[in-house]
Amino acid sequence: MPFSEVVVHDTEHGFEDVTSWFFEDYLSRWVTAGAEGLPPEFITGYWAAPLWVNSAEVGSVLLPTAEAVVEMLSGMQSRLRADGYSHTVVPDRRITVFHDRGATIEVIWSRRRADESEIERLAVSFDVIKREDGWRAVTIQSKNTDANRLDDVWPVHRGSGPQGFSSHVTSSGVSYLSAGKGAGPVFIFTPGYRDRAEAWQWAARPLVESGHRVLLVNRQSAPAGEFASAKLLEFYAKQVEDAIEDAGLCAERVVLVGQSMGGPVAELAAVRTTARVEGLVLVNPAPLGGSQLPPELLEQMKAGTAISGAGEGAESKLGLTVQKGEVVRRRITYSIPEETPESSLQSLVSWVEGHPAGKRNSPVLARTLLVVTDDQFFAEDMLRSVVAPRFTNVEIGEVRGAGHYPHLEQPQLVADLIGRFAEELR
Incomplete structure (x- = not known):
């Protein structure tokens, strides 16, 4: 949870x-x-x-x-x-x-x-x-x-501000954080695999300080026993839709942002939501159609879903970073969610096996920013050749000096890139 x-x-x-x-x-x-x-x-x-x-x-x-x-x-x-x-x-x-x-x-x-x-x-x-x-x-x-x-136990009611996040829970049980005000598009952030919404806070805060509103949406566990990847991804996308509705943004201009497995979730949410989707930002995204992993790596990752300790999980994730200092280690450790092995395995299955929609061109017509880094897991060449061609209106942004988790390794650079993208939408 x-x-x-x-x-x-x-x-x-x-x-x-x-x-x-x-x-x-x-x-x-x-x-x-x-x-x-x-x-x-x-x-x-x-x-x-x-x-x-x-x-x-x-x-x-x-x-x-x-x-x-x-x-x-x-x-x-x-x-x-x-x-x-x-x-x-x-x-x-x-x-x-x-x-x-x-x-x-x-x-x-x-x-x-x-x-x-x-x-x-x-x-x-x-x-x-x-x-x-x-x-x-x-x-x-x-x-x-x-x-x-x-x-x-003791509810907290806290107003949002440029340096703070208020906590919310929708009627369907989806938790999210919100912060900021502003006339520009609202940024809706979705977390990657074995990340929670708070992992986005370091990249989201500069956007708040520059006058934007942000929502950081947590991923809730899917129904027990559900391992159909398309249904799982749709379930996670529905949670983003619920948060948008709960926050009163159905008629607002929004930009959906997702990293790793959050990428396909953000794309599906962009199709589902009634909000005015003006932009989609995909940061080192898992391909919506699924990811072909070597069998030994897939088995290793499946075994890793049983790891419950944040310290062990952090060591595994740190291996996918370029920046490996203490600050990044702490951010990674803090960002690992408390979830059951089954919930973690469901998340893994969702992005590995993917969604049939990923075999076709995306119906998202809004401007799309594909962010590439020095990541070796979802390598730049793969993102440019597999992900980018599915979108009608796509551009490539680069964040160097970061691996799979640029929002934790180089959050200011990520915020700057997204901020410039937002300025061009006005």
Whole structure:
């Protein structure tokens, strides 16, 4: 399930800094200590003293010293170990970054045994600050829950702005983020394989700041047992259509943008929607007619659908990039969705086997921008010879110094290219 994340921050660095600290450092240490019975004193590197702890079930308590903080954690982890604690799953999370030294992190913790049976599920909110010695939680609030989404525990209603995204869910359960205002076309972004909508935020934000409205649409899981690729792609395209309708854009000028498997989804959505499609942007797109992968690679990718950890998934995706620095690694890790192996396999099947419409010329008559990079997975020669000829009004844009994920590797260049394309539509 995609996270119902709301991200508001002044600097990209502040967001990536606190997200990495919390989910890659703190959570990992907490789980290891809880499962293996390590000394609880490590927590003083993550929880401040004094620390306010407020539970809906128990009430509030002030832990005035580091010793009191350690004692509380020791009791909590002893209780969990006695119940067979093994690991924690995060069904949903939401992050608000106020500036590079302050944030609120909200999560749903599903604490589980090795056999995946659940011990307890809590919604928890952490207020965190960055001191000279690093990030620390200064207040923790929690309540027991059986929900999968934070919006079902404590809804957030937040207006959009040039540096923020508001979270929405359609009546059919499709989640999307929106931001910005403006008279120009609205950009509708669809994610690629094993990406969530938030992966587009770094390329979308410059468009918001230049006066555009954007929607980042998450991909919801298809019905269980459905593996007909054409039906899957139509199902994903319908989700984009639902988000456009929910956002009140049916009569507006829109540009649909898709990367990798998001490309065929964006093309099908352009055909389905009643909105005025003025442009289509395909970034390293999977061919709508399907992708002929070597059998050994396909088997490897099918096996990879069982990978649930963001770290393992990030290493696989990093192999398709040109830029391999820490910032790109963090963006990739953050962008990997929480989804079941079946949902991941359905996504894989959809773009590998494709849609019959991809064997014909596209009915999309709007201007189409095909973005090519130094990607070796969907190579430029293939995109120019297989994808481009299907479109009546197509032009080629280049983003160099990026591989398969230019929106994560070179987001400003992607935004600049899309922005120039939009200017030419006016």
